[in-house]
Amino acid sequence: MKIVMIHGQNHKGSTWNTANVLLNNISCDKEVEEFFLPRDLEHFCLGCYKCIEGRDKCPFWEEKKRIDDAILKADLLIFTTPNYCMMPSAPMKAFLDLFFTNWMSHKPYKEMFSKRAVVISTAAGMGAKKAAVLVADNLRHWCIPEVIQYGVQVQAMNWGMVPDKIKQKINKDMHRLGARLSKDKKVHIGIKTRFDFWLGCSMQKANWGASPSEKEYWEKQGWLDGAKPWK
Ligand SMILES: Cc1cc2nc3c(=O)[nH]c(=O)nc-3n(C[C@H](O)[C@H](O)[C@H](O)COP(=O)(O)O)c2cc1C
Numbered sequence: 001m002k003i004v005m006i007h008g009q010n011h012k013g014s015t016w017n018t019a020n021v022l023l024n025n026i027s028c029d030k031e032v033e034e035f036f037l038p039r040d041l042e043h044f045c046l047g048c049y050k051c052i053e054g055r056d057k058c059p060f061w062e063e064k065k066r067i068d069d070a071i072l073k074a075d076l077l078i079f080t081t082p083n084y085c086m087m088p089s090a091p092m093k094a095f096l097d098l099f100f101t102n103w104m105s106h107k108p109y110k111e112m113f114s115k116r117a118v119v120i121s122t123a124a125g126m127g128a129k130k131a132a133v134l135v136a137d138n139l140r141h142w143c144i145p146e147v148i149q150y151g152v153q154v155q156a157m158n159w160g161m162v163p164d165k166i167k168q169k170i171n172k173d174m175h176r177l178g179a180r181l182s183k184d185k186k187v188h189i190g191i192k193t194r195f196d197f198w199l200g201c202s203m204q205k206a207n208w209g210a211s212p213s214e215k216e217y218w219e220k221q222g223w224l225d226g227a228k229p230w231k
Pocket of ligand 1: 009012013014015016082083084085086087122123124125126127154156157158159
């Protein structure tokens with residue numbers, strides 16, 4: 001299994017360690033690639049909309065391409081972010097902005113329809129689930145059909161300070177999730193993904209896209225003539 005991890009922080013704290021516990025509980029053969037933000041993509045979206053015309057027109061494409069290539073090849077994506085002020089970290093938000101072309105309403109990649117994703121967030125007190133949901137919802141808009149979110153209150157500023165009882169809970173939860181992800185099951189395309197795809201098709205057919213290049217993209221995939229991005 002090819003796994004790509006996108007960390008919304010440069011350091012290996014409670015959030016990274018929780019994801020690492022999950023990784024250790026995925027029992028099949030795995031190839032893992034990790035990206036840390038902002039280290040591996042130190043930019044904010046400029047709002048220039050050049051990516052709408054073509055992903056490679058983004059001023060930061062050279063750096064983005066390395067991550068984009070890895071994501072496309074992955075079976076499983078693991079996103080991690082500490083909860084900062086009841087939200088995902090700023091580097092994670094900047095990353096999601098830089099990949100907004102992936103949304104169903106723009107130029108979704110057909111590869112996304114066969115992936116799973118996990119989003120992990122930790123908070124000292126409140127808001128880990130909220131931060132995880134915000135990232136997970138974004139990935140659903142990328143057309144990833146199975147996105148699992150996990151938020152945990154660690155009562156700590158770093159992994160060393162996390163009480164044993166909470167570490168035991170994390171171990172138990174990650175053991176269960178790891179077992180689920182280790183099964184070699186085909187990704188299920190649910191009603192939401194199907195409905196969103198239908199909506200995307202209808203939008204492009206009605207010329208409601210952000211640019212004629214979006215409609216061309218959808219036409220080229222055969223999606224406006226009934227082809228589906230899933231098997
Ligand atoms: C800038 C900043 C904002 C934070 N905001 C919150 C918050 O709103 N709620 C909370 O419970 N913890 C908050 N925390 C604490 C972290 O979410 C918590 O310690 C988390 O487990 C850190 O993960 P890490 O060890 O991976 O960095 C904040 C920490 C920082 C540095």
